[in-house]
Amino acid sequence: MLKKARKERHIWLDIMITLLTLELMSYFYYGIRSVVLACVCIFTALVAEIVSLRFMKRKFTADDLNCTSDALILALMFPAVMNYKIAAIAVLFAIVAAKNVFGGRWNMIFSPAAAAYVFVLTSWDRELLQYTAPHVKTGVFETPAVLVNSASHTFDLTGTMDHTDFEILLGNFSGPSGAVSILLLAVAAVVLMFRGSISAGAFIGMISGTGFFAVVTPSVASRSDSLKYSLVTNMVLFAAIYIVSDVRIAPKRNYYAFFYGLFIGIISYVLVLTSAKENAVVIVSVLFTPIALGFKNLEKRIELAVKEEPAAAEAAPASGEEAAVGD
Numbered sequence: 170m171l172k173k174a175r176k177e178r179h180i181w182l183d184i185m186i187t188l189l190t191l192e193l194m195s196y197f198y199y200g201i202r203s204v205v206l207a208c209v210c211i212f213t214a215l216v217a218e219i220v221s222l223r224f225m226k227r228k229f230t231a232d233d234l235n236c237t238s239d240a241l242i243l244a245l246m247f248p249a250v251m252n253y254k255i256a257a258i259a260v261l262f263a264i265v266a267a268k269n270v271f272g273g274r275w276n277m278i279f280s281p282a283a284a285a286y287v288f289v290l291t292s293w294d295r296e297l298l299q300y301t302a303p304h305v306k307t308g309v310f311e312t313p314a315v316l317v318n319s320a321s322h323t324f325d326l327t328g329t330m331d332h333t334d335f336e337i338l339l340g341n342f343s344g345p346s347g348a349v350s351i352l353l354l355a356v357a358a359v360v361l362m363f364r365g366s367i368s369a370g371a372f373i374g375m376i377s378g379t380g381f382f383a384v385v386t387p388s389v390a391s392r393s394d395s396l397k398y399s400l401v402t403n404m405v406l407f408a409a410i411y412i413v414s415d416v417r418i419a420p421k422r423n424y425y426a427f428f429y430g431l432f433i434g435i436i437s438y439v440l441v442l443t444s445a446k447e448n449a450v451v452i453v454s455v456l457f458t459p460i461a462l463g464f465k466n467l468e469k470r471i472e473l474a475v476k477e478e479p480a481a482a483e484a485a486p487a488s489g490e491e492a493a494v495g496d
């Protein structure tokens with residue numbers, strides 16, 4: 170149990186380091202407003218976690234700090250100028266309803282951040298999907314003068330991206346404050362997979378599913394452009410790392426995790442292609458909760474069967490010896 174707890178803390182620390190790096194880039198593009206938003210989300214998560222645990226008659230420990238990573242993931246999925254009140258409500262929903270109602274960190278069935286994002290999408294879609302342009306910095310309590318649609322929205326509707334590859338790599342295009350820094354996300358994916366802090370199978374599966382269908386059924390004339398833009402828009406890379414590949418949610422074995430991620434990648438791409446649904450991957454990841462649970466139940470049955478085989482093998486010779494003695 171102690172070894173498992175230490176592993177969880179190391180995973181949380183790895184995730185937080187990469188998230189803070191993305192938050193630093195968000196600060197570079199959008200200013201102090203994005204940092205304050207992140208702080209509001211983290212503080213709300215801590216309060217919600219402590220109160221929830223008290224109601225469940227449990228103590229708050231260092232292991233419960235993973236609520237802060239869920240809050241920061243959610244903050245980075247929001248526009249940098251997201252209304253603080255809406256952000257706080259979203260975090261409360263993530264920690265209380267999506268996490269602790271189902272038993273807390275020991276019984277995670279879907280990503281709290283993804284569930285909260287879908288909740289906000291159904292209630293405040295305009296506030297969620299309107300952004301300031303990069304390098305337009307808004308004061309802590311200012312109302313942004315001009316809001317624009319994301320580059321993902323434009324690409325989904327028109328099939329065009331008015332940005333150079335260099336701008337895309339650096340995240341110099343409108344979208345969620347932490348989900349557009351493609352180069353940083355790519356580095357984070359490699360580091361987290363190498364350290365075992367995310368499910369490599371789920372990540373590779375989702376990227377493979379999205380990439381394969383982007384080539385087979387391209388959304389634009391050029392298959393290479395279809396592949397490139399399908400991976401960098403609609404929070405695909407961000408969700409692949411921090412939601413779909415979450416080791417608390419994804420199947421443990423990479424074989425099953427690969428197909429879990431593959432299905433999410435395929436369905437979300439088809440949804441974007443047919444309905445231009447922005448950031449569809451987050452919605453699909455929540456809807457695919459039964460698939461993850463099914464794979465996990467299958468893994469438990471396999472593990473149980475493997476444990477029972479040696480016991481049955483040992484019991485069989487013993488029975489034979491008793492029969493020989495009786496004769």
